[in-house]
Amino acid sequence: MQIYGPSHVHGPHGLNGPHTNRAPGAQPAKPSASPADQVDISAAAEAAINATETGESRAELVARVRGEIADGSYETPEKLDAALDRLLDEIS
Numbered sequence: 030m031q032i033y034g035p036s037h038v039h040g041p042h043g044l045n046g047p048h049t050n051r052a053p054g055a056q057p058a059k060p061s062a063s064p065a066d067q068v069d070i071s072a073a074a075e076a077a078i079n080a081t082e083t084g085e086s087r088a089e090l091v092a093r094v095r096g097e098i099a100d101g102s103y104e105t106p107e108k109l110d111a112a113l114d115r116l117l118d119e120i121s
Contacts, residue, residue, distance in 0.1 A: 036120060070078075097103035 094103060
């Protein structure tokens with residue numbers, strides 16, 4: 030379906046192509062000589078990828094932390110103080 034403004038709607042098109050979106054009187058687009066697409070991965074993204082690839086040691090860490098949370102030994106006054114200090118540094 031092509032829509033040319035709020036009051037000009039064309040009916041449905043068949044499922045088989047080719048379908049184009051052209052305004053009335055528009056010239057067909059010429060192929061451009063643009064460069065190929067490129068992806069740049071940041072250092073943070075690279076670190077996240079590497080962290081997921083080292084699954085065994087990460088799984089051990091997650092299991093240990095879950096166990097500490099379950100038995101109530103994860104949150105200590107020292108950890109809470111350090112977290113609070115980091116939070117205050119970040120917001121000030």
